[in-house]
Amino acid sequence: MIHARDNRVSTRAFQTALHLVYPPRCTLCGDQVDSDFGLCGPCWRETPFISGLCCDACGVPLPGEDHGEAEFCDDCLTLARPWAQGRAALLYKDHGRKLVLSLKHGDRHDIARPAALWMARAAAPLIDRRMVVAPVPLHWTRMVKRRFNQAALLAEAVAHDLGLDYCPDLLIRSRRTQSLEGLGFEARHATVGQAITPHPRRRHKMAARKVLIVDDVMTSGATLSAATQACFSGGAAGVNVLTLARVAKDA
Structure with missing residues (x-):
């Protein structure tokens, strides 16, 4: 002592x-x-932090007061999200956009530490103490070019702050896809569909457990949908999603 x-x-x-x-x-x-x-x-x-009432599926802020009941945005009422719940810490605009781009393209790895604290706070309603945290994966060719996966930096720090298990390669990007930037909703889903799969030697880590998938930004949800489907094919009991920022139509 x-x-x-x-x-x-x-x-x-x-x-x-x-x-x-x-x-x-x-x-x-x-x-x-x-x-x-x-x-x-x-x-x-x-900085556009998301607080108060938000969509229970994607985290986008909603008008009105939070009365503790699940509410959903128009998109999530229309679309069948494969995951159960989702949250984001920031809106993808102004300082929120600057933080994401600095982390992703500016080699500002130091941003992952405070960002994870904000994300962990936003994720409070999603947490199951037995769940495992995993990042959205990069294809190996993109990993070689970029040298790091920003989603993995965030996921590792979030898992540490929440005291949850972390598996950096729970999922793999089995097929390289084109950039989703500029693509519409259907094109995004068609492009990334079937591109993410469970790691064949990591299935036991998600079997009968919930998974928290972490990424930097959610736009249409196409990448998170593909990652969620990969978790279910690997035997996961449930999936929630968490991002640093959320693109909102009226933001």
Whole structure:
């Protein structure tokens, strides 16, 4: 017990000294802030966090008050989502879009840490303590080009914050597909359909368990649908989805 207490004291002293030399900075503007992995006041106020009533299937914000009952957006009332519930931390606009693009294309891996904290908070209604967290996978050719999977960075940090099991290769991208950018709803689903499959040596990790699939952005839901179907083919008992940002029609 004494050694453990001494170690904690040493760790706090080291962190204090580190902050004196390298004070924490706002993730967006770089101004000094009070704690690591945060936003300054102005950037926080200008970041489109999703709060209050939202669609229980995709996380898009809805008008009205949250009375604890499941509500759905027009798209999710019309479309049969294969997953059970979904949430997102931000709207994909303004600072929300900047954060996603900086993580995805700007090599800003540091964004994954605060983003995971926001995502974990949004995911509270989705969590089953036995569930396993998995990222939407990249095809190996795209992984070689990009060098990292932003969904995996987010998924690992979210799993850590929520105290859940994490499996980075629960799913694999078995077929390379074209970019979905600019494609319509039907074209997106046709392009990514059957492109994601369960890893043949990881099926036991999802068998009879719920899976939380993590990605950076949800637009039409095509990629998340393909990943969900892959989980069910691997024996998952249920699937929920979580993204850093959600594209909204009126955003």
